[in-house]
Amino acid sequence: MDRGERLALALSSFLLVLFLSSAVFAVVHYDVGLPTCITSMEPFDEGEVIEHAEDRYEVHMLAMKWQFDPEEVELPVGATADFYLASDDVMHGFQILGTNVNLMAVPGAVNYARVRFDEPGEYRVVCHEYCGSEHHEMMGWIIVE
């Protein structure tokens, strides 16, 4: 093998290991959750907000043309919310701006993300996957106060 080729292979492998181990470290050390997928639709096929405790909420978010159900979710500051996202028709996007929650609403599947809202405010929820003529107006709100 040529010396330059060996060098390129070593550098690529090193970077790959560096990036993968950084991601694993973040998951383990910082307890960062990764989005997961559930393949059973019920009971996530309708919009609902469930309060398990003062700071623990479960939100069943249903994406459809061209709105989110529920459109507004009110949470207290410091609350941890488990979002279960499903789609009623086509593929939609689901991003809570200002957080790491960035999911796809895939018909027939349920996607999950956990987020803690430490800062009060109004977090806009947007659909970032083209879903039809009114896709650009499809948004919701997470109100944290």
Place this chain on the structure above:
Amino acid sequence: MNKKFFPRGAIASFVVMIVLFVAIWFTLYFVAIARS
């Protein structure tokens, strides 16, 4: 004129590009951790 060609400039540009990409990657990595 008889000196063998070696692409020093291209390799230097490549290294700078990789360093820049790694810097961008880790910037967003720490932003994502801060937001979680």
